[in-house]
Amino acid sequence: MTKQIHLAAxxxxxxxxxxxxxPAAGSHIEFSSFVxxxxxxxxxxxxxxxxAEGLRLREQNGQIYDLDVVGRPDTFTVLAALAAVTDxxxxxxxxxxxxxxxxxxxRQFASLDHLSAGRAGWNVVTSWDAFTGENFRRGGFLPxxxxxxxxxxxxxxxxxxxxxxxxDEIAADVESGVYLRxPAAGSxxxxxxxxxxxxxxSVPRSPQGGPVILQAGDSDEGxxxxxxxxxxxxxxxxxxxxxxxxxxxxxxxxxxxxxxxxDLLVLPAATFVLGDTDADAQERADVVRHQxxxxxxxxxxxxxxxxxxxxxxxxxxxxxxxxxxVGEHTVARGRxxxxxxxxxxxxxxxxxxxxxxxxxxxxxxIIQTSGRQNFIGAPAxxxxxxxxxxxxxxxxxxxxxxxxxxxxxxxxxxTVVPLLQERGVFRTEYTGTTLREHLGLDGARPGGAA
Amino acid sequence: xxxxxxxxHLAVALDGAGWHPAAWRADGARPQDLLSAGYWVDLVREAExxxxxxVTIEDTLGPGGDRDNPSATGTDQVxxxxxxxxxxxxxxxxxxxxxxxxxxxxxxxxPFHLSKAIATLDYxxxxxxxxxxxxxxxxxxxxxxxxRDLGAVRLEDAKQPHLRSPxxxxxDETADYVEVLRRLWDSWEDDAEIRDAxxxxxxxxxxxxxxxxxxxxxxxxxxxxxxxxxxxxxxVVSLAHASIPYRLGARQSDVLIVTPFDKTEAINVLDEVxxxxxVAGRADETLHVFGDIVxxxxxxxxxxxxxxxxxxxxAGREFASDTGVFVGTPAELADQVLDLHAAGLSGFxxxxxxxxxxxxxxxxxxxxxxxxxxxxxxDYEATxxxxxxxxSRPANRYAA
Ligand SMILES: Cc1cc2nc3c(=O)[nH]c(=O)nc-3n(C[C@H](O)[C@H](O)[C@H](O)COP(=O)(O)O)c2cc1C
Numbered sequence: 020m021t022k023q024i025h026l027a028a029x030x031x032x033x034x035x036x037x038x039x040x041x042p043a044a045g046s047h048i049e050f051s052s053f054v055x056x057x058x059x060x061x062x063x064x065x066x067x068x069x070x071a072e073g074l075r076l077r078e079q080n081g082q083i084y085d086l087d088v089v090g091r092p093d094t095f096t097v098l099a100a101l102a103a104v105t106d107x108x109x110x111x112x113x114x115x116x117x118x119x120x121x122x123x124x125x126r127q128f129a130s131l132d133h134l135s136a137g138r139a140g141w142n143v144v145t146s147w148d149a150f151t152g153e154n155f156r157r158g159g160f161l162p163x164x165x166x167x168x169x170x171x172x173x174x175x176x177x178x179x180x181x182x183x184x185x186x187d188e189i190a191a192d193v194e195s196g197v198y199l200r201x202p203a204a205g206s207x208x209x210x211x212x213x214x215x216x217x218x219x220x221s222v223p224r225s226p227q228g229g230p231v232i233l234q235a236g237d238s239d240e241g242x243x244x245x246x247x248x249x250x251x252x253x254x255x256x257x258x259x260x261x262x263x264x265x266x267x268x269x270x271x272x273x274x275x276x277x278x279x280x281x282d283l284l285v286l287p288a289a290t291f292v293l294g295d296t297d298a299d300a301q302e303r304a305d306v307v308r309h310q311x312x313x314x315x316x317x318x319x320x321x322x323x324x325x326x327x328x329x330x331x332x333x334x335x336x337x338x339x340x341x342x343x344x345v346g347e348h349t350v351a352r353g354r355x356x357x358x359x360x361x362x363x364x365x366x367x368x369x370x371x372x373x374x375x376x377x378x379x380x381x382x383x384x385i386i387q388t389s390g391r392q393n394f395i396g397a398p399a400x401x402x403x404x405x406x407x408x409x410x411x412x413x414x415x416x417x418x419x420x421x422x423x424x425x426x427x428x429x430x431x432x433x434t435v436v437p438l439l440q441e442r443g444v445f446r447t448e449y450t451g452t453t454l455r456e457h458l459g460l461d462g463a464r465p466g467g468a469a
Numbered sequence: 470x471x472x473x474x475x476x477x478h479l480a481v482a483l484d485g486a487g488w489h490p491a492a493w494r495a496d497g498a499r500p501q502d503l504l505s506a507g508y509w510v511d512l513v514r515e516a517e518x519x520x521x522x523x524v525t526i527e528d529t530l531g532p533g534g535d536r537d538n539p540s541a542t543g544t545d546q547v548x549x550x551x552x553x554x555x556x557x558x559x560x561x562x563x564x565x566x567x568x569x570x571x572x573x574x575x576x577x578x579x580p581f582h583l584s585k586a587i588a589t590l591d592y593x594x595x596x597x598x599x600x601x602x603x604x605x606x607x608x609x610x611x612x613x614x615x616x617r618d619l620g621a622v623r624l625e626d627a628k629q630p631h632l633r634s635p636x637x638x639x640x641d642e643t644a645d646y647v648e649v650l651r652r653l654w655d656s657w658e659d660d661a662e663i664r665d666a667x668x669x670x671x672x673x674x675x676x677x678x679x680x681x682x683x684x685x686x687x688x689x690x691x692x693x694x695x696x697x698x699x700x701x702x703x704x705v706v707s708l709a710h711a712s713i714p715y716r717l718g719a720r721q722s723d724v725l726i727v728t729p730f731d732k733t734e735a736i737n738v739l740d741e742v743x744x745x746x747x748v749a750g751r752a753d754e755t756l757h758v759f760g761d762i763v764x765x766x767x768x769x770x771x772x773x774x775x776x777x778x779x780x781x782x783x784a785g786r787e788f789a790s791d792t793g794v795f796v797g798t799p800a801e802l803a804d805q806v807l808d809l810h811a812a813g814l815s816g817f818x819x820x821x822x823x824x825x826x827x828x829x830x831x832x833x834x835x836x837x838x839x840x841x842x843x844x845x846x847x848d849y850e851a852t853x854x855x856x857x858x859x860x861s862r863p864a865n866r867y868a869a
Contacts, residue, residue, distance in 0.1 A: 099558035100593035156687030191500035216615035
């Protein structure tokens with residue numbers, strides 16, 4: 020059976036994927052930029068709009084990092100505002116389970132679900148670092164290994180709160196004077212190692228019964244968490260082989276939780292560069308990579324692997340002669356990618372070999388080894404590639420990350436989407452009103468009144 | 470002419486179906502819509518049609534219900550409501566000029582989160598955000614978060630400014646909390662974003678500032694993740710019934726809402742607030758003191774009394790409030806607010822007893838009445854809430 024593709028629009032991130040130096044680049048904080056991207060996504064019938072999260076400005080060498088876009092809005096606030104200027108588009112925000120409390124996050128998501136008439140989504144992440152904790156009264160208290168334990172119980176507590184209202188309690192019968200049929204509506208009590216809370220939840224059941232749950236995390240624990248609890252997983256693996264392996268792995272974990280194959284969607288992040296021809300797109304992609312990785316940025320990215328100050332090195336020259344400093348990371352703080360260098364010495368060896376074989380400078384090496392665009396080509400090529408990956412079970416769709424704010428999705432919406440629609444693998448109109456419906460999930464979470 | 474400098478400022482307090490416990494049963498009420506976006510958009514647009522300064526949106530951590538007895542499990546009152554910051558954000562893009570002031574509980578929540586939420590509300594509203602801060606002092610509230618035992622908080626202690634009490638602590642903590650909000654709003658200078666192609670820098674990091682707040686209850690490093698909001702400092706609003714909350718307002722608020730029952734009390738409260746303001750070293754700053762009034766408005770005084778009596782019947786008890794209650798005509802209300810304004814209150818927050826009736830009576834009755842006396846703006850004279858309140862855009866505390 021031909022699968023339907025799911026697509027989401029990721030607001031460009033505060034990292035070097037986003038090209039702020041492009042003449043077309045607009046504000047990252049003015050509301051008009053969010054409106055523009057969301058409305059483009061809705062015009063193209065995307066499943067949802069997506070916001071990442073980072074709660075402390077990143078630092079490198081003990082200073083606030085100044086080469087990339089900096090500054091983000093509050094997730095709930097901007098999503099609620101976007102609900103006013105969109106009609107069908109899902110509104111998904113990344114909210115961590117460490118620097119928040121379940122009661123508050125649950126009331127915010129339930130409120131967003133009401134205010135958007137059933138379009139809320141929650142990407143549950145497990146940030147833990149003490150560096151970010153310095154911005155919070157609760158501090159950076161969570162040992163790394165406990166983060167999924169807290170995430171799991173945080174999420175199940177939030178679900179209990181959503182379910183504390185079934186949805187049929189409000190009578191609002193003016194004649195009889197009965198507002199509430201059930202005087203105990205919203206009552207809950209939850210106690211475990213992390214939370215001991217009880218009372219009544221403030222928000223009556225929302226249209227979807229709670230937000231759609233996404234999870235972004237790659238470790239074994241993260242995958243298990245997604246298989247147990249999530250409706251969709253935000254993944255890193257956007258290529259055929261890695262995608263298929265990841266897809267099979269997480270879908271394979273569903274059965275033990277009594278869940279079906281189709282209960283969890285796999286949606287990798289993906290970047291793209293289009294052109295009139297494939298060759299044209301390749302050329303543009305190369306220009307974009309050079310915009311993304313300036314000489315200074317190349318040095319900064321190399322420092323993240325080397326864990327040392329390399330400011331004296333020439334980006335157009337060779338790699339440092341010494342090896343990366345192994346041990347506690349002291350150079351870069353507040354960015355998830357630091358942890359992706361799990362074996363810096365091995366990576367450095369690979370990079371040296373590659374640099375020698377191709378005679379690459381530091382900058383050219385970084386351009387080659389870090390995040391090349393997933394999809395490069397003429398619209399037909401890109402449409403074909405996306406469809407191929409989805410039909411081959413490397414994913415169920417993609418969360419697209421444009422590299423220019425706010426117009427970076429326009430070309431994709433105008434050229435690639437119609438081709439996917441022609442092939443019959445992407446909707447031409449929204450058939451439902453809620454995010455769950457867009458994703459092909461049951462109309463509402465279980466737990467509501469029949 | 471759109472400008473009046475002589476009349477009072479006017480705000481309305483939006484809460485569910487209105488402030489009377491039987492408001493949801495009144496004519497024209499929309500009790501089925503209280504959780505829908507459209508309801509709130511309609512209400513704020515109505516307030517905007519009257520050129521009011523701002524709306525406040527009530528909020529509590531728990532589901533609400535009986536105002537006098539929040540833990541009561543009755544079935545005859547509105548229970549359940551949405552997060553007011555999200556409601557404000559949902560309404561903001563669909564309105565143009567009116568200030569929007571959600572209520573935020575500061576006792577169990579994170580100042581870092583609230584600071585960026587209000588900054589973002591300021592962005593999505595184009596400079597019309599404010600925030601009303603409030604404490605959550607009951608054990609019921611504490612149990613929802615399960616993180617703190619606040620000790621024996623007694624509301625009566627609010628009258629004892631010289632007593633160290635758990636209640637006094639909650640208000641001192643609130644002052645710290647607002648200090649953190651304000652520092653975070655200033656933690657980016659206005660021109661921190663430089664997009665300097667020559668040096669490859671997006672920001673000038675010298676214009677970003679750690680706030681390094683360390684207090685008795687928490688510490689926060691900063692800077693904010695959100696750039697300085699359009700207004701620089703969105704107005705902070707607080708409600709006060711007694712000395713300790715007056716002190717909070719005098720230290721940290723731009724608008725302090727007080728609850729006198731008559732003119733004599735209003736004058737006494739003003740004296741106390743102005744004295745606290747001087748103690749706080751803010752004597753030369755603008756601190757608006759608004760009077761809070763519940764209003765039942767009709768074309769005749771008798772009609773208003775009758776309507777209130779019918780509502781009281783439905784509720785099964787006489788309406789009681791923590792602030793003054795006005796029952797009468799818009800013209801009589803205009804007399805009263807102008808008299809109190811002359812006594813020193815710079816504005817009023819009106820709590821409509823029922824919605825839409827009393828809200829419309831404010832925008833379509835009271836407002837024209839005040840205008841005919843030259844005491845209210847005929848149209849918005851500013852594009853930001855600070856502008857409407859006569860507050861200039863403040864310099865950044867961290868700017869060199
Ligand atoms: C595609 C993807 C996107 C992520 N986005 C965020 C984010 O926006 N904010 C955040 O704090 N963490 C984010 N994370 C980090 C994860 O929540 C998690 O903390 C991290 O991946 C470590 O967990 P793991 O060991 O299971 O991978 C993301 C992870 C992935 C794979």
